Structures are given as C-alpha cells and as structure tokens.
Amino acid sequence: MSDAAESKxxxxxxxxxxxxxxxxxxxxxxxxxxxxxPAGIGFRESLAALFTRDRDAVALIMQxxxxxxxxxxxxxxxxxxxxxxxxxxxxxxxxxxxxxxxVSSSASLGAVLAIYTGVSAxxxxxxxxxxxxxxxxxxxxxxxxxxxxxxxxxxxxAGVAVTSLTGAMTALALSLSPNxxxxxxxxxxxxxxxxxxxxxxxxxxxxxxxxGWLLLLGLGRALDALTLGEATAATLGxxxxxxxxxxxxxxxxxxxxxxxxxxxxxxxxxxVPHLLRPLVGAEPSRLLVASALGGAALLLAADIAVRxxxxxxxxxxxxxxxxxxxxxxxxxxxxxREGLP
Amino acid sequence: MxxxxxRLTVQNLAVDLGGRRIVDRVSFDCRPxxxxxxxxxxxxxxxTLLRAIAGLVPSxxxxxxxxxxxxxxxxxxxxxxxxxxxxxxxIAWGVAVLRLVAIGREPHRGPxxxxxxxxxxxxxxxxxxxxxxxxxxxxxxxxSGGERARVLIARALAQASPLIVADxxxxxLDPAHQIGLMExxxxxxxxxxxxxxxxxxxxxxxxxxxxxxxxxxGRIVADGSPTEVFTAGLMRDVYGxxxxxxxxxxxxxxVPAGRAVTPAGPDRS
Numbered sequence: 137m138s139d140a141a142e143s144k145x146x147x148x149x150x151x152x153x154x155x156x157x158x159x160x161x162x163x164x165x166x167x168x169x170x171x172x173x174p175a176g177i178g179f180r181e182s183l184a185a186l187f188t189r190d191r192d193a194v195a196l197i198m199q200x201x202x203x204x205x206x207x208x209x210x211x212x213x214x215x216x217x218x219x220x221x222x223x224x225x226x227x228x229x230x231x232x233x234x235x236x237x238x239v240s241s242s243a244s245l246g247a248v249l250a251i252y253t254g255v256s257a258x259x260x261x262x263x264x265x266x267x268x269x270x271x272x273x274x275x276x277x278x279x280x281x282x283x284x285x286x287x288x289x290x291x292x293x294a295g296v297a298v299t300s301l302t303g304a305m306t307a308l309a310l311s312l313s314p315n316x317x318x319x320x321x322x323x324x325x326x327x328x329x330x331x332x333x334x335x336x337x338x339x340x341x342x343x344x345x346x347x348g349w350l351l352l353l354g355l356g357r358a359l360d361a362l363t364l365g366e367a368t369a370a371t372l373g374x375x376x377x378x379x380x381x382x383x384x385x386x387x388x389x390x391x392x393x394x395x396x397x398x399x400x401x402x403x404x405x406x407x408v409p410h411l412l413r414p415l416v417g418a419e420p421s422r423l424l425v426a427s428a429l430g431g432a433a434l435l436l437a438a439d440i441a442v443r444x445x446x447x448x449x450x451x452x453x454x455x456x457x458x459x460x461x462x463x464x465x466x467x468x469x470x471x472x473r474e475g476l477p
Numbered sequence: 478m479x480x481x482x483x484r485l486t487v488q489n490l491a492v493d494l495g496g497r498r499i500v501d502r503v504s505f506d507c508r509p510x511x512x513x514x515x516x517x518x519x520x521x522x523x524x525t526l527l528r529a530i531a532g533l534v535p536s537x538x539x540x541x542x543x544x545x546x547x548x549x550x551x552x553x554x555x556x557x558x559x560x561x562x563x564x565x566x567x568i569a570w571g572v573a574v575l576r577l578v579a580i581g582r583e584p585h586r587g588p589x590x591x592x593x594x595x596x597x598x599x600x601x602x603x604x605x606x607x608x609x610x611x612x613x614x615x616x617x618x619x620x621s622g623g624e625r626a627r628v629l630i631a632r633a634l635a636q637a638s639p640l641i642v643a644d645x646x647x648x649x650l651d652p653a654h655q656i657g658l659m660e661x662x663x664x665x666x667x668x669x670x671x672x673x674x675x676x677x678x679x680x681x682x683x684x685x686x687x688x689x690x691x692x693x694x695g696r697i698v699a700d701g702s703p704t705e706v707f708t709a710g711l712m713r714d715v716y717g718x719x720x721x722x723x724x725x726x727x728x729x730x731x732v733p734a735g736r737a738v739t740p741a742g743p744d745r746s
Contacts, residue, residue, distance in 0.1 A: 145616070364580060373553035419572050
C-alpha cells in the first residue's frame with residue numbers, strides 16, 4: 137500500500153540541478169565531438185588549434201570542419217528537443233514531434249527541389265534557402281488547413297496531410313531525377329547528416345534558430361495552463377490561438393533551419409521530451425530548457441557515434457537517430473497499450 | 478463599484494451554432510453571495526450558455542461582469558473576475574497536484590514572475606477548502622474521479638475570481654462528494670463570491686442553490702427560489718416527468734417518479 141502511494145508521488149529534480157547537469161553533459165559531448173574524426177589529433181593540440189591564427193592543416197580541420205559540425209549538432213539538437221517539448225505540450229500528446237507539423241518533410245522537399253532543378257549546383261546557398269522556404273510554406277498550408285480556431289486535432293490532421301503530400305513529391309523528384317548523382321544527393325539529404333558542413337551553414341541557420349528558440353521558450357506558462365485543456369486555458373487568460381501560432385512559427389523557424397543545413401533528422405524531438413518528462417515532474421514549462429539541452433546532448437552523442445561506428449562509410453545521422461528512435465517509439469506504444477502510467 | 482452591484486448581468490444573450498439557435502435571448506442576473514443552479518433537460522443549452530458567459534463561444538446580446546462589459550475585458554482581466562470549471566475534467570500530464578492548483582494563479586502573475594507569497598496563500602486556502610491539501614504531491618493522473626474533480630475545483634478557487642461558472646461540477650461524483658462540493662461553493666459564496674453552476678441532480682440543486690434558473694429549448698422558463706421553481710407543473714412541462722416534491726428539513730426533495738402521462742417534453746414533437 138505504501139509502495140503504491142509512493143509511486144504516485146511526483147518527484148522532480150530541483151530545476152537548477154537538472155539544467156546544470158545537462159549543460160555540463162552538453163559541454164563534455166561538445167568537446168568529445170571536437171576530438172572525434174579521422175585525423176588523429178591530440179587533445180591539447182586540437183583544442184589549441186581552435187584558437188590559433190595559423191592556417192596549418194590542424195587548425196583548418198578544427199576550425200573549418202569539426203567546430204561547425206559540433207556547433208550545428210548542438211544547435212540542431214536543441215531545436216529538435218525544444219520544439220518537440222513545445223509541440224507535445226501544446227497538443228497534449230506525447231507522440232507529437234516536429235516532423236508531425238510537416239515542417240521537416242517540406243524543408244526536405246525544398247532542398248530536394250534545389251538539387252533536382254540544378255539550382256543548388258549553380259548557387260550552393262540556394263539549397264538551405266529553398267529548404268527554409270519549404271518549411272514556411274508548410275506552416276502557411278498547415279495553418280490554412282487547420283483554420284484559425286481549429287484546435288489541436290485539426291492541426292495534427294493538417295500536419296499529417298502536408299507530411300504525406302511532401303513525402304510523395306520528394307519521392308516523385310527522386311524517381312524523375314535526371315542523373316544518378318542528383319538522386320544520390322537527394323537521398324543523402326533525406327537521411328540527414330552533419331558531415332562537411334561549414335561555418336557558413338552555422339551563420340545561415342543561427343538567426344532563424346535563435347529567433348525560434350526565443351518564441352518557443354516564452355510559451356512555458358501557457359503550456360502549463362493547457363494541461364487543463366484548451367477551454368480552461370482560455371478562461372485563465374491564455375490566448376490559445378496565439379499559442380498555436382507561436383508554436384508552429386517557432387517550430388518552422390528552428391526545425392526549418394535545422395533541416396535546411398542538415399537534412400531531416402527524426403525522433404530526437406520525440407524521444408528527448410519523453411526521457412526528461414519524469415525528471416521535471418511532468419511540468420510542460422520546466423521541460424522546455426531541459427529538452428533543449430537534452431536534445432543537444434543526444435544529437436552530439438549520435439554524431440560522435442556515427443563517426444566512431446563507421447569512420448569510413450559515412451553512416452547518416454538521421455539513420456542512427458531513427459535506429460534508436462523507432463524501437464523507442466514501439467516501446468512507447470506497447471507501454472501505453474498495457475495501460476501503465 | 479455601484480450601489481447595486483450585480484456580479485453578472487446577462488441581457489438578451491443569444492448563441493447560434495451551426496445555423497441553429499442554441500441559446501435564445503436569455504436575460505438574468507446574479508448577485509454577490511448567490512449560488513445559482515442552472516437546470517434543464519439535455520440539449521436545453523446549459524453548457525452553451527455557460528461557455529458563452531465564460532467567453533468560449535461567440536454570442537449576441539450583452540453581459541456585464543461587475544458592471545463592466547465582459548467583451549471589452551482582455552482575456553486576463555476577465556480571468557481575474559470569472560473562473561470556469563469545464564465539464565470535461567481534462568488533465569494532460571501527471572504533474573503534482575500542488576502545481577496543478579497553482580496554474581489557477583496564471584492570470585495574476587507577471588510575465589516572468591514566480592509565485593508570490595500571496596499566490597502561495599491563495600493556493601493553500603483553495604486546497605484546504607476543496608479538501609485536497611493531503612494530495613499536494615500526488616500525480617494528478619493517479620487521482621480517483623472524486624479527487625480529480627476536487628483538485629480541479631481547487632484550481633478554480635485558487636484563481637480567486639469573484640464569479641465561478643461551473644459546468645456540471647457534480648457529474649459522476651458519489652453523494653457525499655456532491656454535497657461536499659456544494660458546501661465548498663457555499664463557503665466561498667459566504668464571503669461574497671457568486672457561483673453559477675449547471676446541475677442535473679434536482680434535489681442537490683434545490684437544497685444547495687439559493688436560486689434556480691430553468692432552461693428549456695434555449696430559453697429561461699423559470700427563475701426563482703427552489704420552492705418557487707420546482708413545482709409538479711414545471712417538472713411535467715419541462716422534463717416530461719411526474720415528480721415527488723417534498724419540503725424537508727434543509728430544503729426540498731425533488732424525485733422524478735415516472736414519465737408524464739401527456740408527454741410535454743422538449744424533445745421531438
């Protein structure tokens with residue numbers, strides 16, 4: 137009896153402890169990511185090379201290859217974790233994740249179209265820009281389909297519709313692709329990778345992501361109120377329409393930018409909020425910062441793993457996250473079917 | 478405040494949903510300290526009327542809260558005057574009961590402010606009044622139906638709004654919990670607050686409400702004290718049932734005994 141009562145008690149780590157712990161983890165993995173790569177560079181040497189003004193090979197590798205890769209993994213992971221936490225909170229559905237809004241698949245389609253039409257061969261920057269355009273087009277279509285007062289169910293249905301449509305169009309571009317190299321590049325883009333990214337990608341994605349983070353982080357208390365349902369939240373002074381707009385705009389900004397520079401990376405936005413929810417007492421507002429840090433940590437770890445597991449083969453990051461994420465998803469389904477809390 | 482401070486004044490309130498008039502030019506007022514029971518058959522428009530007053534569905538006509546046009550209030554201002562208890566007892570996540578009740582303080586908090594001492598004392602008082610203080614650290618998803626209902630009442634009490642609008646707050650509760658809940662409302666109204674609640678249990682309404690509104694086909698067909706409103710004729714006309722109505726210590730007992738011989742119910746003519 138006392139055991140049962142114990143298990144129903146909500147426990148959570150003090151906010152500062154969890155955030156500090158996750159931040160330290162992100163810091164360690166960031167350094168770990170900097171130290172991982174085919175070129176065997178010593179610990180001191182590699183860190184010193186980050187700050188040197190020399191243009192030798194080690195400095196180039198550290199500053200032009202590994203640093204942007206680690207920064208992008210951190211930013212993209214944080215974007216996926218944060219938007220996953222916001223969308224689960226807004227939709228009050230633990231199965232929600234950024235790709236559900238059609239943002240990732242539409243951004244992928246934009247990137248694929250850039251490759252397919254050959255625009256990206258002429259102007260490399262066109263690829264991320266068209267991916268961003270795809271993300272925003274998705275938001276507009278989803279908003280129009282869901283309607284102003286549509287509520288969360290309409291939003292989910294609209295997101296699913298846009299996701300399947302853009303997925304089909306991506307497949308179409310793939311099968312109509314005129315040359316095999318473009319097809320290979322398209323596939324690479326659909327799978328998600330952080331290999332061979334530069335600081336240009338960092339600077340391109342950062343403004344959108346930071347703006348998206350600021351929008352999403354401001355939703356904490358509104359998400360708490362939505363725990364009680366949309367009607368009750370509205371009578372607590374929360375404008376649910378505004379929350380919906382901010383949630384999808386913020387997701388489009390940061391996940392659109394993430395997909396624009398790294399392709400579609402799934403499951404991080406689904407898994408991370410889940411893993412951390414018990415540690416924050418299930419409170420949606422406390423989950424936001426924790427999920428952003430947790431997402432960054434998970435993606436940094438995954439990106440280190442793809443380089444350690446198959447250094448020669450260029451294992452795709454999105455493949456690895458899906459390999460971890462899909463079984464987790466199944467476990468979630470089985471657990472909810474068993475009716476466990 | 479004015480000399481005649483009606484807490485809520487509703488005039489010609491009308492709601493159309495899907496091209497159908499659900500609430501038809503309803504007018505009434507509600508004074509401080511009153512517990513107004515809204516009764517009527519299924520589909521009479523009770524929930525829609527309450528949702529309109531809570532600002533959840535668009536409506537015609539006018540209604541004033543404490544003498545001010547409710548539609549002119551911002552959502553936050555309105556939330557400080559009116560707390561709404563939804564019929565669906567929705568709780569999405571297993572947050573601690575204490576944190577759930579604290580959500581009721583939302584309209585009183587600044588943009589990035591934590592809970593103040595005043596917030597804490599409102600939360601503690603609300604939890605004590607709703608008898609959920611002992612559940613403070615329990616997961617909101619581990620509660621029984623009665624506990625869940627009381628926790629959500631505590632959430633609304635913590636909002637400290639002078640008008641509480643509750644949609645079937647006693648549905649699905651056992652008799653002791655039903656009476657306990659009405660007593661919680663009564664305690665709150667003793668300090669000058671007002672409650673407007675839709676109820677299906679007529680005896681509960683008769684014994685615990687200071688006033689009864691009867692809604693039928695979107696219109697108010699009776700408005701008065703329980704003894705004025707609950708008559709055999711009204712029960713026949715509005716509900717289509719024969720009822721036993723007895724004066725007992727503590728108020729009326731209203732028991733539907735069987736269908737009326739000449740069906741005059743509102744459904745399907």
